[in-house]
Amino acid sequence: MITASYRYEKPAALRTLLEYNAAEGAKLLAGGTDLLLLLREDRISPSLVLDLKGVEELRGIYPVKGGLFIGAAEPVQAVAEHPLTQDYRALAEGAGHIGCYEIRNRATIGGNICNGSASADSVPGLLLYDADVQLVSLQGERTLPLERFLLGPGKVDLRPGEVLRGVVLKAPGPGGKSKYYRRSRVKGMDLSGISAAVYCEGLKNFRIALGAAWPTVARARKAEEILNRGPYSDRLLEEAAAAIVGGISPRRSSMRASPEYKKAMIPVLLKMAVEELNRGARHE
């Protein structure tokens, strides 16, 4: 039972949402799959729970110039199965790994981002496509790269009064494909112990993002540099993976995966992804 005492509002207009959100003690409610647990455990005590699902501007998955817009209030199941996200495969797959089907029907992509979890399944795919976050407040709008929005475990650069409106992914390059792999203790209804998203155009222009390796989901820039020196070889992939493994120091207290396990799995997941993305392709 939730014993907290708060007001509930579900405005239809973005302006009204922002006005309510500017007041102290307001807490945004998107899918509620995390918020209701916090309320039930008395870990938060908002004076106002502000349901953002009534605002049209926060909904929708549609093409925009140079890429794809996804509204913050879109359920992750919609992100997983929408025809337009299939060109951003690592995102669709990552979103499809969250919780279980029933959780995914409610949990939103905005919530998955704003929780700031290092193991957020939708975020590696977003980072692969250099996603920007669109933030709105009564003061106006600002857009910044998602990578800079993620500040640390449970911390994002969401300022008081701001609402995440949505994300914009940049369209893949010619022949660009991606893949998401994660490892968890049990298949389904578990959080990621380690995850990797890989983008490449054939065996070129690699992008790599990892979940649960660093304090935030992040791109593996050094490994990308090594791989993009080319020409691609298994040796080069091993070198790139070694650069990641040598640079991470996961905490031992994680209940989901030991540092040794994460380090052992990173090269494996990268290799699986590169092989899968180039299955059947011929390379000189």
Add this chain to the structure above:
Amino acid sequence: MNRVPVSLVVNGERIRAQVDPAQTLLHFLRNEAGLTGTKSGCENGECGACAVLMDGKPVRSCIILAAEADGAEIFTVESLATDEALHPLQQAFIAHGAVQCGFCIPGVLVAAKALLERHPDPSEEEIVEALGGHLCRCGGYRAMSEAVRTAAAAMAAAHAESADGSGFKRGGALEYPKEELEDRP
């Protein structure tokens, strides 16, 4: 605290109420609507006992506020059976012995119903994916999966036979292939 006016349709019946903003949909259904078929299990969104259909999709009613259900169409496990007959899924669950203590079953049944609406002839993988978030401490997963397949086959056969296209024959038990049931250990 304010009272939130809600108007929703539960199992085909319009309900208007003023709800406490802290009340979950689960407790609204059980305590206000008197529909105790939906079970309160972990109340953390982990076990699936509280699953209901909300606008056609299975969701966990323990992590949804009643206020959020304003304007929604909800179906609970009570909507499955008619006065004359159990739903083909319920019949198949009985035939396969898929129900032991029964606590998880209301959630599993609505999840299975939604699955069969998405995939009338589901693969093993699709069944596991759809029911994978439902915890059964009696360990009846195998029998549940078989029951869903049996119900799917029965519904497809009934659909083919039914002149009115209602989906399955109402009134009277469905027949199940004998050998399939005898196969079970």
